[in-house]
């Protein structure tokens with residue numbers, strides 16, 4: 403008899419899974435660790451969800467989130483055929499790997515087989531969303547992780563061409579824009595140059611774009627190999643409902659639909675997302691408040707000796723004074739404030755701080771003052 407461990411795919415036995423931020427079980431913590439929105443969904447959204455909780459729960463939801471796709475198409479001035487909705491954007495990121503990257507090749511590839519290597523490659527910058535390498539590993543893909551500039555800006559195409567590490571033919575390239583976890587915003591112009599130079603599919607992951615100065619949606623409608631990923635989780639206060647979407651060329655979108663679970667987006671999620679689009683003014687007011695709180699918190703932490711990086715997201719990355727970042731994490735947790743720390747070498751000296759309400763930001767500043775004293 404074989405042991406259960408041996409029945410698991412060899413590739414997966416040693417897999418290091420994605421580690422989500424803590425969802426604490428104890429009450430009363432100030433939760434600034436997972437980039438959730440501190441404000442609730444709009445009253446209109448809550449009403450729509452409540453009104454849908456009835457006998458209809460026994461039915462399957464619309465398989466392609468048709469009404470939602472129509473509304474999104476109107477918003478982005480494209481067609482419903484340009485859109486696929488997922489169980490959060492995470493599901494779509496995983497589907498993109500399955501759809502565009504040759505599977506299981508990481509173990510068998512020799513570096514000399516260049517074209518084949520590219521067809522099996524998932525490429526991304528570091529630091530960026532730490533889910534990408536995990537998705538590549540699950541698929542047995544070749545990973546090509548290329549470091550961002552030291553200030554987390556994007557290397558120019560010319561520099562990437564000079565360096566040997568970047569693969570312009572990689573089957574799939576993920577770019578988090580604005581970047582996470584640094585918060586650094588990218589210009590559409592520089593993303594355009596990179597997309598133009600790339601042969602494989604490029605996913606521009608705009609999870610935080612509503613807090614940024616510009617977005618790159620137009621590139622998804624300009625280039626047939628570019629997909630833009632958006633989510634209702636962060637800016638639209640709907641993490642709980644799990645709704646995200648891709649915009650891109652109908653052929654890429656149709657290929658993704660082919661591998662989609664039949665009912666991948668739950669019905670209440672579809673209803674909540676549709677109602678969200680009917681109340682965008684509510685959310686735009688929230689973005690403004692969050693951006694103002696971000697500026698305030700950045701200023702206050704800077705006064706206390708933190709090196710705060712400029713951010714175009716609903717979080718900031720800040721290098722604390724006096725103690726290592728990991729020690730600050732614990733000291734603040736002792737004071738009931740949860741932040742996020744990553745062990746990756748480029749960011750291990752920083753704390754990632756989600757922008758909460760002004761009250762939560764003030765509580766954080768007070769706790770920092772007390773610890774520093």
Ligand SMILES: Cc1ncc(COP(=O)(O)O)c(C=O)c1O
Pocket residue numbers: 437489490491492493531578582607609632633634635641644645646
């Ligand atoms: C860069 C980035 N992309 C995608 C996601 C996933 O969002 P969703 O809730 O839509 O799955 C996250 C969530 O943390 C993220 O940080």
